[in-house]
Amino acid sequence: MSTTHYSFKPLNLGRILVWGGFALLLLVAPLIFKSGLALTMLSQIGYMIIILLSYNLLLGNGGMLSFGYAVYTGLGAFCTVHVLNKIGAGTFGLPVSLVPLVGGLGGMAVAIVLGWVSTKKAQNTFAMITMGVGELIFAMTLMFPEVFGGESGISTNRVVGDAVFGITYGPQIQLYYLIAVYCFICTGLMFMFSATPLGRMLNAVRDNPERVQFVGYNTQVVRYIAFIIAGFFAGIGGGLFALNFELVQGSAVNGLVSAWYLLFTYIGGALFFFGPIIGAVLSVLVGILLSEVTKAWALYLGIVFVLVVMFAPGGVSGIVMLNLRVVAFKKFNRLWKPYLALLATVPVLVLGGASLVEMLYHKQINAEMNPVFKYLGFQLDVNQPGDWIIGAVVTAVGAVLFEIARRYFKRHWDSAQEEIQAIIRIKEAA
Amino acid sequence: MEFFTISLLNGVSYGLLLFLLSSGLTLIMSMMGVLNFAHASFYMLGAYLAYQVSAWIGFWPALLISPLVAALIGGAFERYCLRQVHKFGHVSELLVTVGLSFLMLEIVQLIWGRAPVDYRIPAELDGPLFTLFGSQFPIYRGFMMGVSIVMLVSIWFLLARTRIGLVIQGALTHPDMVESLGHNVPRVFMMVFGGGVALAALAGVIGGNAYATEPGMAVSVGNIIFVVVVVGGMGSLGGAFISSLLIGILTTFAVSLDYSLVDLFRLVGTQLTPSSPGYSVLGLKLSQVAPLLPYLLMVLMLIFRPKGLMGTREG
Numbered sequence: 001m002s003t004t005h006y007s008f009k010p011l012n013l014g015r016i017l018v019w020g021g022f023a024l025l026l027l028v029a030p031l032i033f034k035s036g037l038a039l040t041m042l043s044q045i046g047y048m049i050i051i052l053l054s055y056n057l058l059l060g061n062g063g064m065l066s067f068g069y070a071v072y073t074g075l076g077a078f079c080t081v082h083v084l085n086k087i088g089a090g091t092f093g094l095p096v097s098l099v100p101l102v103g104g105l106g107g108m109a110v111a112i113v114l115g116w117v118s119t120k121k122a123q124n125t126f127a128m129i130t131m132g133v134g135e136l137i138f139a140m141t142l143m144f145p146e147v148f149g150g151e152s153g154i155s156t157n158r159v160v161g162d163a164v165f166g167i168t169y170g171p172q173i174q175l176y177y178l179i180a181v182y183c184f185i186c187t188g189l190m191f192m193f194s195a196t197p198l199g200r201m202l203n204a205v206r207d208n209p210e211r212v213q214f215v216g217y218n219t220q221v222v223r224y225i226a227f228i229i230a231g232f233f234a235g236i237g238g239g240l241f242a243l244n245f246e247l248v249q250g251s252a253v254n255g256l257v258s259a260w261y262l263l264f265t266y267i268g269g270a271l272f273f274f275g276p277i278i279g280a281v282l283s284v285l286v287g288i289l290l291s292e293v294t295k296a297w298a299l300y301l302g303i304v305f306v307l308v309v310m311f312a313p314g315g316v317s318g319i320v321m322l323n324l325r326v327v328a329f330k331k332f333n334r335l336w337k338p339y340l341a342l343l344a345t346v347p348v349l350v351l352g353g354a355s356l357v358e359m360l361y362h363k364q365i366n367a368e369m370n371p372v373f374k375y376l377g378f379q380l381d382v383n384q385p386g387d388w389i390i391g392a393v394v395t396a397v398g399a400v401l402f403e404i405a406r407r408y409f410k411r412h413w414d415s416a417q418e419e420i421q422a423i424i425r426i427k428e429a430a
Numbered sequence: 431m432e433f434f435t436i437s438l439l440n441g442v443s444y445g446l447l448l449f450l451l452s453s454g455l456t457l458i459m460s461m462m463g464v465l466n467f468a469h470a471s472f473y474m475l476g477a478y479l480a481y482q483v484s485a486w487i488g489f490w491p492a493l494l495i496s497p498l499v500a501a502l503i504g505g506a507f508e509r510y511c512l513r514q515v516h517k518f519g520h521v522s523e524l525l526v527t528v529g530l531s532f533l534m535l536e537i538v539q540l541i542w543g544r545a546p547v548d549y550r551i552p553a554e555l556d557g558p559l560f561t562l563f564g565s566q567f568p569i570y571r572g573f574m575m576g577v578s579i580v581m582l583v584s585i586w587f588l589l590a591r592t593r594i595g596l597v598i599q600g601a602l603t604h605p606d607m608v609e610s611l612g613h614n615v616p617r618v619f620m621m622v623f624g625g626g627v628a629l630a631a632l633a634g635v636i637g638g639n640a641y642a643t644e645p646g647m648a649v650s651v652g653n654i655i656f657v658v659v660v661v662g663g664m665g666s667l668g669g670a671f672i673s674s675l676l677i678g679i680l681t682t683f684a685v686s687l688d689y690s691l692v693d694l695f696r697l698v699g700t701q702l703t704p705s706s707p708g709y710s711v712l713g714l715k716l717s718q719v720a721p722l723l724p725y726l727l728m729v730l731m732l733i734f735r736p737k738g739l740m741g742t743r744e745g
Contacts, residue, residue, distance in 0.1 A: 065521055117729055120736045123520060124465040125664055128656040129732065135653045136725035143714060143722075255649070259528070266525060299536040306529035310511060313518045364540055 019188070026180040030173060037288075039172050044284045046179035047240035050186045052265045052276035052283070054233035059262070060270035061194055062226050063206030064119075065127045068134025069234065069261050071114070072107040074253030075137070076235025077242040078148060079106030081156045084242070088160040095164050100182055100239035107235020108228055115227035119220055122209065134255055141250035153249030156242065169243070179240050186233055191273055193229065202226050263301065267308050269315025278316045296361045300354075322417075329423060331416040338409035345405040349398030355380065355391040432563035437683050443571045445678025446578035447637050451651065452658040452670040453585065454629035460665035461602045461622050464512065464523045468531040469630050470652030475534060476500050476631025477638025477647065478542055481549035489552035493577075496635045497628040504627030508620045531648065539645050546644035574636050581632060582671075598622060657724045661731050663741025672739055677724050684720035 029042050051073055058064040080103040086092035087099070094102070114137075118129050141148040148154070158169045169175050193199050201222050204212050209219045242248050251257070260283065268279020290297045312319050326332050355375055362373050363382040371383045380387050455469045476496050483492035507530060515522040551570045558566030589595040600608040601618045609615045641647070658677055662669030691712040692702045702712060731738060 063521065065524060117732045120732055124459065124463075124524065125660060127465060127524065128660050129728070131653060132657050132660065132725050132728045136722060136729065139722050139725070143718065144711075255653075259532075262525075262528070296536075299533065299540075302529055302532035302536060306511070306526060306533065309518075309522055309525045309529055310515055313515070313522050360540055364543065 022187070023184055026184055030176055036172070039176055041284050041288055043172065043176045043179050043244050044288075045281055046176070046183040047237045047244065048264075048280035048283055049183050049277050050233055050240070051237035052261060052268065052280045053187060053190050053273075054230045054237065055261045055265045056270055056273075056276040057190060057193070057202075057226060057230040057233070059265055060273075060275070061199060061206065062202045062223060064122070064223065064227075065130075065262070066118075067127055067131035067255065067258050067262065068118075068137070069130070070253045070255070070257035071134050071137045072111055072231040072234035073238035073241065073261075074141075074248070074257070075110045076103035076107035076238030077248045077252055078154070079103050079235070080239035080242040081154050081248050084156045084158065084160065085154075088157055094161070096158060096161055096169050096243070097164065097167070097178060099243065100178075100236050103239020103242065104232045104236035107238060108232040110235075111228045111231025115224050115231065119223040119227050122205075122219070122223070130258075131255065134253065134258055138250070138253050138255065141253055148250050149248075150250070153247055153252075155247045158243050158246055175243060179244070182236060182240060186236060187277075190233060194273060198222070198225065263305055267305060267315050269317030269319075271314045272317040272321060275315050275317035282316070294354075294358065294361075295365060296354075296357050299357060325420060326416055329416075329420045331419065334412050334416055335409075338405070338412045341405035342402075342409055345398065345401040347398075348394065349402045351376070352391055352394030352396075352398045356388070356395060359388065359391065432565055433686070435562055436565055436567065437686060438679065439567060440571065441679030441682035442675060443575045443578075443678075444682055445675035446575055446582075447633055447640075448655060448658055448678050449671050449674035450578050450581060450633040451630055452655045452662070452674055453582065453667060454626035454633075455655055455659060456662075456665060456667055456670050457585075457629075458623055458626040459659070461598065462619055463520060464527070464623075465520075466623075466626070467524060467527040467652070468507075468534060469527075469626070470648040470655060471531040471534040472500050472504060472627045472630040473634040473637070473651055474538060474643075474645070474648040475503070476634025477549065477643040478538055478547065478634075479631070480635040480638060481542075481547050481643055484549070484552070489555075493632075493635055497631040500631030500634075501624040501628035505620050505624035508623035512623070513616065513619075531652075535645060535648065544645055546642050549639045549643040551639045570640060574640060577632070577636050581629065585629075654724055657728045660728050661724075661738055663738025666738070666740040669738055669740030677727065680723055680727070681720055684716050684723055687716040690715045 026046075030039055033039070033042065055066070055069055058066050058069075080099055083092060083094065083102045084096070084099055087094055087096070114133055118126065118133055121129065142150070158175070167174050169178065201212070201217060205217075205219045205222045212219050212222070238252070241252075264279035264283035264286075265276045266279070267282060268277065269275025286297065286301060290300070294300070308315060314321070323332075326335060355378075358373075358375050359380055359382050362371075362380075372379055372381045374380075380391075382388075451469065451473055455466060458464055458466050458469070479496040479499055480489070480492040483495050511526050511530070512523060515526050555570045555573050557569050559569040559572045560567055589598060597608060597613050598618055601613070601615050605615050608618075637651075638647070654677065658670055658673045661677070662671070662673035691714075692709075695702050695712070702709060704713070
């Protein structure tokens with residue numbers, strides 16, 4: 001394993017391709033998706049990538065499960081807003097392009113102060129402490145309206161200062177490219193960090209803290225430094241968030257926001273570096289699109305999260321990598337039929353189950369106004385027992401078919417994995 | 431004196447309720463190594479179930495039925511979800527309980543709505559218990575204290591004085607040995623999880639009508655019991671007891687005290703005005719910062735004694 005990380009040959013073609021492709025994607029994405037909504041989503045994805053990658057610095061690399069991460073993004077955003085307002089008032093001179101760095105330094109400063117207490121303990125206690133600290137800071141934002149703007153928050157204007165090369169950040173597309181540049185650089189820096197000796201030591205602290213102590217390292221100091229670095233990138237993400245919305249409210253440091261980061265970092269996958277990038281894309285899609293489509297989105301999200309934790313602890317990226325491994329070992333020819341079976345049965349189960357959930361939500365929230373609502377082209381009436389029965393029957397049939405397909409899939413999947421393990425063992429022994 | 435006595439009694443009753451919650455959490459944590467993030471959700475579930483059952487057949491059956499139903503749900507969750515992710519390690523175990531807390535919040539809102547429900551103290555427990563210095567102490571506060579204490583003594587008795595307790599304690603330290611003596615350790619874990627959850631639900635039954643039964647109750651209490659456990663020392667029941675009472679009394683006193691640091695300065699002869707530097711901090715009344723105090727206590731504890739009041743492990 002270690003050889004892949006320490007080989008700095010003059011030309012690492014794979015790496016150039018991946019990073020070049022990433023840069024190209026950031027560059028051309030707004031040229032392909034031109035609508036206003038798409039641009040908003042792309043901008044949000046950009047800073048979400050920074051935030052979730054920095055979160056994964058703690059979760060994936062350091063094994064630290066933080067429940068108060070919004071503190072660092074939120075306070076970074078507040079720093080940005082205050083500096084931006086000072087620039088607008090003419091009392092502080094800094095080009096807007098560099099303002100997210102202020103957010104980064106703000107997040108870092110907060111991490112330096114709060115991180116020492118938070119990283120005193122690892123694992124479960126760390127999770128509880130970060131939650132408590134997050135709650136402390138959130139309560140404080142409501143207590144000091146001069147600093148945090150109380151309920152309404154603090155608004156700002158990003159079109160301030162002198163335009164550098166004619167860039168004013170008035171049009172969203174200019175801001176998108178600023179976010180894209182930050183996103184690319186921060187992603188690169190965080191990837192490089194994971195290969196430094198400190199990054200490797202962080203993995204060791206995650207996997208075997210006692211041994212690290214025997215070697216002579218202070219585990220708390222390693223965690224603390226990682227915490228500060230993560231806080232810096234979180235602050236940059238928060239700063240870009242502030243530039244994007246031109247408004248920051250106390251709710252930006254809320255525990256719900258922290259939970260949101262955790263959820264999507266994990267769903268994207270904490271084991272691979274690119275997992276949180278997938279998570280960031282998913283989080284924006286869910287946050288903007290899914291919440292438009294259905295009122296039950298939080299329930300669906302919860303179910304998906306539990307399913308991921310129980311059956312795919314590597315998240316989406318883990319699923320992708322496992323399947324790539326199957327392809328690489330030429331075992332996929334056995335799996336495509338089971339996959340087809342799953343593909344045929346899952347929609348039945350999901351459609352049936354979702355129809356019941358939608359009817360429940362509709363009954364609960366706005367059945368008094370109109371008991372009939374549209375569900376994927378069907379007219380469903382919550383007062384009609386027939387509609388409930390049809391939904392239940394479809395769900396039940398879907399569940400039975402899915403269970404058959406799942407067993408069929410599991411049989412083949414397990415045997416394929418076992419054969420791959422055997423091949424790897426033979427290779428290692430040779 | 432009147433204020434002091436009444437506040438102290440209210441603080442102790444709130445503290446005992448906190449301990450009922452944190453004892454379940456501590457039991458599960460020290461026994462299975464699982465930090466149950468959904469613990470406060472079971473508190474909420476207990477309150478809602480009690481509201482429903484008491485609407486149907488009265489409060490007294492609810493006092494029994496609600497914790498039992500919650501224990502069944504908790505046991506099933508342990509058996510079919512938690513045990514499945516055990517092989518992936520503690521982080522996955524913690525996360526599956528986080529997922530459960532999301533789902534429970536959504537489902538409770540789906541069944542009982544997003545507004546607070548009208549879960550009231552039963553008529554026979556409504557009224558003053560005794561009059562002290564001219565102010566009345568409600569029967570229900572006394573009832574809460576009574577239920578908590580009875581429950582705690584029975585847990586202690588169960589763990590320390592019975593054969594089942596012996597097996598549970600053995601399963602905690604030497605699961606393999608207990609297993610080879612013929613006890614079903616996974617089932618012991620399931621029972622411990624269900625028991626801990628039942629304690630949380632019981633706290634919900636008696637706390638839901640004393641405070642408020644609403645969807646936000648899990649989050650507000652959940653944070654506090656984590657503070658209780660960290661301050662008391664991880665896995666220590668005695669520590670959890672002391673810190674529950676401490677935090678219960680601290681917050682109860684603080685909400686009714688309208689003093690700020692400005693008043694302190696006035697005592698020593700310095701008059702501060704809203705134009706003095708730092709007035710926004712110094713002028714905050716103790717009642718305003720009351721919600722902060724548990725968290726401040728936690729931070730101070732971590733700085734000066736990271737292992738907590740009665741903690742044994744520094745880790």
